[in-house]
Amino acid sequence: MRVIVDAFGGDNAPLEILKGAAQAVAEYGHDIILTGNEETLRALAQKENISLDRITIEHCTDIMTMEDHPKSILREHKESSMAVALRLLSEGKGDALVSAGSTGALLMGATFIVKRIKGISRPALAPILPSDEGPFMLIDCGANADCRPEMLLQFAHMGSIYVSHMFADKKQPRVGLLNVGTEDTKGGELQHATFPLLKDSGLNFIGNIEARDVPAGVADVVVADGFNGNILLKTLEGTVDMLMKNLKGALMSSLRTKIGAMLVLPAMRALKKKLSASEHGGAVLLGVNRPVVKAHGNANAKAIASAVRVAAEFAESGVVEAIAAQVSTKEEPAE
Amino acid sequence: MRVIVDAFGGDNAPLEILKGAAQAVAEYGHDIILTGNEETLRALAQKENISLDRITIEHCTDIMTMEDHPKSILREHKESSMAVALRLLSEGKGDALVSAGSTGALLMGATFIVKRIKGISRPALAPILPSDEGPFMLIDCGANADCRPEMLLQFAHMGSIYVSHMFADKKQPRVGLLNVGTEDTKGGELQHATFPLLKDSGLNFIGNIEARDVPAGVADVVVADGFNGNILLKTLEGTVDMLMKNLKGALMSSLRTKIGAMLVLPAMRALKKKLSASEHGGAVLLGVNRPVVKAHGNANAKAIASAVRVAAEFAESGVVEAIAAQVSTKEEPAE
Numbered sequence: 001m002r003v004i005v006d007a008f009g010g011d012n013a014p015l016e017i018l019k020g021a022a023q024a025v026a027e028y029g030h031d032i033i034l035t036g037n038e039e040t041l042r043a044l045a046q047k048e049n050i051s052l053d054r055i056t057i058e059h060c061t062d063i064m065t066m067e068d069h070p071k072s073i074l075r076e077h078k079e080s081s082m083a084v085a086l087r088l089l090s091e092g093k094g095d096a097l098v099s100a101g102s103t104g105a106l107l108m109g110a111t112f113i114v115k116r117i118k119g120i121s122r123p124a125l126a127p128i129l130p131s132d133e134g135p136f137m138l139i140d141c142g143a144n145a146d147c148r149p150e151m152l153l154q155f156a157h158m159g160s161i162y163v164s165h166m167f168a169d170k171k172q173p174r175v176g177l178l179n180v181g182t183e184d185t186k187g188g189e190l191q192h193a194t195f196p197l198l199k200d201s202g203l204n205f206i207g208n209i210e211a212r213d214v215p216a217g218v219a220d221v222v223v224a225d226g227f228n229g230n231i232l233l234k235t236l237e238g239t240v241d242m243l244m245k246n247l248k249g250a251l252m253s254s255l256r257t258k259i260g261a262m263l264v265l266p267a268m269r270a271l272k273k274k275l276s277a278s279e280h281g282g283a284v285l286l287g288v289n290r291p292v293v294k295a296h297g298n299a300n301a302k303a304i305a306s307a308v309r310v311a312a313e314f315a316e317s318g319v320v321e322a323i324a325a326q327v328s329t330k331e332e333p334a335e
Numbered sequence: 336m337r338v339i340v341d342a343f344g345g346d347n348a349p350l351e352i353l354k355g356a357a358q359a360v361a362e363y364g365h366d367i368i369l370t371g372n373e374e375t376l377r378a379l380a381q382k383e384n385i386s387l388d389r390i391t392i393e394h395c396t397d398i399m400t401m402e403d404h405p406k407s408i409l410r411e412h413k414e415s416s417m418a419v420a421l422r423l424l425s426e427g428k429g430d431a432l433v434s435a436g437s438t439g440a441l442l443m444g445a446t447f448i449v450k451r452i453k454g455i456s457r458p459a460l461a462p463i464l465p466s467d468e469g470p471f472m473l474i475d476c477g478a479n480a481d482c483r484p485e486m487l488l489q490f491a492h493m494g495s496i497y498v499s500h501m502f503a504d505k506k507q508p509r510v511g512l513l514n515v516g517t518e519d520t521k522g523g524e525l526q527h528a529t530f531p532l533l534k535d536s537g538l539n540f541i542g543n544i545e546a547r548d549v550p551a552g553v554a555d556v557v558v559a560d561g562f563n564g565n566i567l568l569k570t571l572e573g574t575v576d577m578l579m580k581n582l583k584g585a586l587m588s589s590l591r592t593k594i595g596a597m598l599v600l601p602a603m604r605a606l607k608k609k610l611s612a613s614e615h616g617g618a619v620l621l622g623v624n625r626p627v628v629k630a631h632g633n634a635n636a637k638a639i640a641s642a643v644r645v646a647a648e649f650a651e652s653g654v655v656e657a658i659a660a661q662v663s664t665k666e667e668p669a670e
Contacts, residue, residue, distance in 0.1 A: 145523035188480035211569035234546035235570035250602035260598025267585035
């Protein structure tokens with residue numbers, strides 16, 4: 001597998017991206033194409049003693065920053081490391097793409113450079129998140145603020161296809177509609193209109209689910225419009241961060257707690273690993289013609305390597321083809 | 336202060352409600368009016384050795400259950416403990432009301448029995464939640480799924496009035512609009528239309544805020560439609576529950592961690608207290624003519640006593656009058 005990695009996207013670029021790419025080569029045996037300033041990358045590799053074995057560099061000097069308007073990836077910044085990475089992907093020079101750069105720009109670029117799968121109205125950004133019962137997919141988490149019911153139905157199909165292809169123990173993913181209560185009639189206009197579509201979808205639809213039950217692992221695919229999904233995702237992240245910070249403070253508050261902390265440390269590390277989102281490589285972009293993975297903006301080398309692994313598995317899985325097949329079935333006239 | 340308490344609302348009714356009422360009398364010196372089956376309550380008090388000093392009972396035998404349609408509080412269940420409590424409140428027999436029963440029924444009953452403040456289009460349910468920087472108000476958390484921009488503006492005013500009256504150190508509450516990013520142009524149609532209204536509101540509007548920053552305490556009043564507010568509230572609760580459960584599991588996983596746990600226990604208890612929502616008495620209902628507090632469905636005696644304390648403070652604060660004054664100002668013709 002050849003995975004294209006945007007070397008200049010994210011808060012920790014280019015060093016952590018470069019390290020992560022080398023780690024992915026060593027651990028998973030994939031070939032990597034890095035996009036970005038070749039001179040800078042080679043100098044950094046030499047200085048930090050990072051092997052460039054099986055890593056090729058596609059030279060470009062421009063960068064998409066967080067301040068740039070997403071649309072500029074198609075014009076002013078069409079030679080940026082992210083735009084070049086997307087072009088290489090669309091031309092088949094690599095099998096999948098990883099970027100930790102601006103989400104808006106990546107969405108815009110993927111939609112118009114890699115292009116949507118025929119019949120998909122909107123691509124969705126879908127993170128794999130940890131729950132008490134294992135990983136689940138949240139779709140959409142912010143690509144589309146205002147959604148129509150038909151879009152949520154497509155999200156449900158795409159998410160279900162992804163999860164069933166990527167997780168051996170989830171062949172019939174439980175699909176839940178994010179809502180303010182579990183009764184069939186709960187929610188606003190969007191939920192009222194989406195519920196019957198999901199019920200008749202042929203998917204393993206388990207009905208409305210509450211945000212409270214999502215961290216416990218009530219569903220394998222949580223369907224939401226991008227606004228609600230974003231609120232869920234960021235509340236979850238913010239709450240974990242706040243609790244972990246306070247926990248650390250509590251454990252370091254006295255000599256007594258410090259001794260206690262030493263004793264509980266291994267168990268805490270295992271817990272952190274279980275609940276770490278970075279184990280799952282970030283968010284995948286579903287509905288475009290090739291596999292695109294959005295790594296977290298503050299991804300470190302390990303998270304980038306995980307994202308490369310996930311991107312390669314995504315490419316091997318046949319998810320894109322399965323989504324295309326699912327959509328084309330729907331387009332055939334009824335007999 | 337006389338606080339009316341629905342003795343038969345919530346998962347732990349009537350025992351924990353009765354205990355909580357007695358605790359509120361003892362700790363805060365308020366008089367309590369309990370609504371519900373007098374015989375049952377007296378027998379329970381005797382059996383459990385709970386003092387009924389300064390507690391009067393308004394006898395009624397019917398109960399609003401979670402399965403009953405909210406509207407039934409106005410008809411089939413108009414003699415239920417919740418309906419009777421609301422009627423006593425509207426008649427001025429008590430100064431404030433606490434119920435841990437069905438949220439939907441309490442909203443419906445408060446809106447049509449206690450009635451809206453003139454000029455308020457929709458009452459809002461607003462919990463006080465813990466953050467790293469102290470308590471904040473989330474308004475709305477589920478009373479109104481689909482909202483118009485003008486409703487969010489009213490929520491912002493009501494929330495700001497409540498927080499400034501109830502918290503001595505928050506005279507100019509920071510009001511934030513829950514959104515998917517902090518830039519002024521973020522969000523969907525509702526946020527785009529609400530932003531300028533809040534900017535011109537005269538409130539201490541700090542702009543769009545992300546869900547990620549809410550647990551850290553970025554705002555004193557977080558304004559959201561009821562759907563998104565509900566997602567935020569329940570994700571926060573569900574994440575805390577999931578983490579605490581896993582933390583407990585990790586600390587109890589071996590002899591080593593158990594010894595460590597004993598050493599860190601006091602620090603953990605302090606942390607739990609800091610982040611406990613029940614310290615703040617649940618959610619208040621803003622926009623109706625008298626103070627109504629919704630205690631959590633699984634509230635225990637301590638949480639009920641806290642809710643009684645908050646309800647009495649709410650009644651003393653002049654919040655209802657201030658909201659009425661604010662709305663009437665808006666209704667006067669411009670000079």
